[in-house]
Amino acid sequence: MLQSKYFIKTKKEASSDEVSVNAQFLTRGGFIDKEMAGVYSFLPLGLRVLRKIENIIREEINAIGGQELLMPALQPRELWEETQRWEEMDVLYRFQDQQKKWLALGPTHEEVLTDIIRKNINSYKDLPLYLFQIQTKFRDELRAKAGLLRGREFLMKDLYSFHESEEDRKNYYQKAIKAYKKIFKRCGLDVLVAEASGGAFSKEFSHEFQVQTPSGEDLVVFCPNGDFSKNKEITDLREGAKCPNCLAHLIDVKTIEVGNIFTLGTKFSEAMGANFLDKNGQKKPIVMGCYGIGISRIMGAVAEVNHDERGIIWPEEIAPFKTHLISITAKDKKTDQKVKNTTKKTYKELLDLDIEVLYDDRTEISAGAKFADSDLLGIPFRIVISEKTLAKNSVEIRKRGEEKAKLVKIKEIFRKLKI
RNA sequence: CGGGGUGUAGUGUAACGGCUAACAUGUCUGUUUUGGGAACAGAUGACUCCGGGUUCGAAUCCCGGCACCCCGACCA
Numbered sequence: 001m002l003q004s005k006y007f008i009k010t011k012k013e014a015s016s017d018e019v020s021v022n023a024q025f026l027t028r029g030g031f032i033d034k035e036m037a038g039v040y041s042f043l044p045l046g047l048r049v050l051r052k053i054e055n056i057i058r059e060e061i062n063a064i065g066g067q068e069l070l071m072p073a074l075q076p077r078e079l080w081e082e083t084q085r086w087e088e089m090d091v092l093y094r095f096q097d098q099q100k101k102w103l104a105l106g107p108t109h110e111e112v113l114t115d116i117i118r119k120n121i122n123s124y125k126d127l128p129l130y131l132f133q134i135q136t137k138f139r140d141e142l143r144a145k146a147g148l149l150r151g152r153e154f155l156m157k158d159l160y161s162f163h164e165s166e167e168d169r170k171n172y173y174q175k176a177i178k179a180y181k182k183i184f185k186r187c188g189l190d191v192l193v194a195e196a197s198g199g200a201f202s203k204e205f206s207h208e209f210q211v212q213t214p215s216g217e218d219l220v221v222f223c224p225n226g227d228f229s230k231n232k233e234i235t236d237l238r239e240g241a242k243c244p245n246c247l248a249h250l251i252d253v254k255t256i257e258v259g260n261i262f263t264l265g266t267k268f269s270e271a272m273g274a275n276f277l278d279k280n281g282q283k284k285p286i287v288m289g290c291y292g293i294g295i296s297r298i299m300g301a302v303a304e305v306n307h308d309e310r311g312i313i314w315p316e317e318i319a320p321f322k323t324h325l326i327s328i329t330a331k332d333k334k335t336d337q338k339v340k341n342t343t344k345k346t347y348k349e350l351l352d353l354d355i356e357v358l359y360d361d362r363t364e365i366s367a368g369a370k371f372a373d374s375d376l377l378g379i380p381f382r383i384v385i386s387e388k389t390l391a392k393n394s395v396e397i398r399k400r401g402e403e404k405a406k407l408v409k410i411k412e413i414f415r416k417l418k419i
Numbered sequence: 420c421g422g423g424g425u426g427u428a429g430u431g432u433a434a435c436g437g438c439u440a441a442c443a444u445g446u447c448u449g450u451u452u453u454g455g456g457a458a459c460a461g462a463u464g465a466c467u468c469c470g471g472g473u474u475c476g477a478a479u480c481c482c483g484g485c486a487c488c489c490c491g492a493c494c495a
Contacts, residue, residue: 009429011429011430011445012430012431012444012445012456013430013431013444014430014431015430015431016425016430016431016432016488017425017426017487017488018487018488019488019489034487036486036487037486037487037488085495089495090493090494091493091494091495107495108495110495139494139495141493141494142420142492142493142494143420143489143490143491143492143493145488145489150494217494257494260495262495290495292495328453328454329452329453330453331452331453336453363453364452364453365453365456366452366453366454366455366456366457367453367454367455367456367457368453368454368455368456368457369453369455369456369457370453370454370455370456371454371455371456372455372456373456375455384454386453386454387454388454396454
């Protein structure tokens with residue numbers, strides 16, 4: 001991608017009404033654009049990141065049997081009344097259409113999917129079944145805040161599982177935990193898997209996937225040995241208390257919740273009449289589970305956790321590009337032509353090797369400005385080609401986040417980047 | 420929803436109740452420059468959030484609204 005043609009407008013200064021780190025860097029880097037409180041556009045650069053996160057999730061959920069579908073955001077009031085949530089859910093966007101019919105904008109999709117299931121599933125032979133979607137959710141938060149961390153409109157992956165028995169559901173729950181761990185690892189996030197309240201759904205605990213960071217809004221108490229981890233809302237234990245399992249001292253940390261998995265049991269299937277016939281011809285409610293991941297929130301969380309004073313440091317798998325190729329103009333025209341030619345050639349070779357590259361081909365921008373932009377964008381590898389490097393028949397490669405750059409032979413970089 | 424704060428060119432800031440609302444940055448045109456946000460010259464860009472009021476006179480004071488941010492509550 002040629003940077004001169006690409007829609008990236010970086011900003012030197014952050015807007016004063018955004019305080020959170022993720023909003024500041026994502027806005028300054030031209031990843032997102034704020035439309036109103038808790039509502040953002042994803043600009044081309046930011047969308048690349050979002051899509052990468054999406055694809056990681058898609059791959060891992062497919063790997064545990066998930067089948068992707070897409071449900072409507074626009075939903076009828078009647079469906080929500082079946083589960084009492086039309087009145088109960090405070091964050092539900094409700095509005096009337098031209099014919100004065102009440103509609104909702106989906107904050108979650110248990111109702112819609114349970115409706116689909118009751119219309120289509122009747123037999124134990126169709127179970128288990130795992131359906132998921134990646135879709136924009138709408139929640140009327142009284143206080144949207146912290147950039148992408150708590151929006152009123154945000155991208156989420158929601159997976160729902162349907163089972164014959166509670167036992168089968170529990171097995172799948174464990175599978176989901178494993179898949180989730182993989183997903184977050186690939187996104188470059190270390191997560192704590194914390195027990196939390198089952199909410200309105202269940203007396204059983206749910207599990208939250210929590211990223212540690214001082215800017216988090218949740219509080220998790222955990223054991224450094226890894227055998228205790230709970231959201232503070234369900235425990236009285238605090239920092240310094242002894243771990244009930246190993247007696248080590250517990251630690252309090254602030255966290256951002258990036259995923260949460262719930263036991264639904266038969267709450268929705270009973271309320272909405274989603275039943276199946278078992279082997280003995282007995283009619284039973286379908287046993288359900290649900291599993292969410294905040295995709296846009298992951299993007300924000302990564303920025304919160306992974307940055308320095310100059311900008312974001314994207315983990316490789318979700319970076320908008322793998323390499324940032326920069327050429328620096330030389331004084332002498334002939335030399336400059338040589339620098340440009342070498343850079344162009346390198347650019348083509350990277351493209352041929354399917355290595356995603358953003359080529360800063362802008363000519364009227366100073367070297368310093370290019371470097372500053374590069375640090376702000378946070379692309380994992382920066383390759384600089386200039387008069388200096390060519391004199392040594394080399395190019396410079398630097399990993400974002402590391403201070404020192406290395407001079408390597410041009411051919412070397414392809415080998416290095418292939419890893 | 421309770422509490423607090425802030426609204427002035429795209430962005431960041433300034434302006435005693437009183438001249439044509441200033442400076443920086445960005446953007447555009449030229450010249451020059453290119454290893455850490457270069458220099459000069461010129462240009463562009465604001466119904467000072469909206470509505471009312473006080474006043475000879477309001478960006479500035481008062482009232483109402485709206486928007487945004489922060490703390491708390493809330494968070495399938």
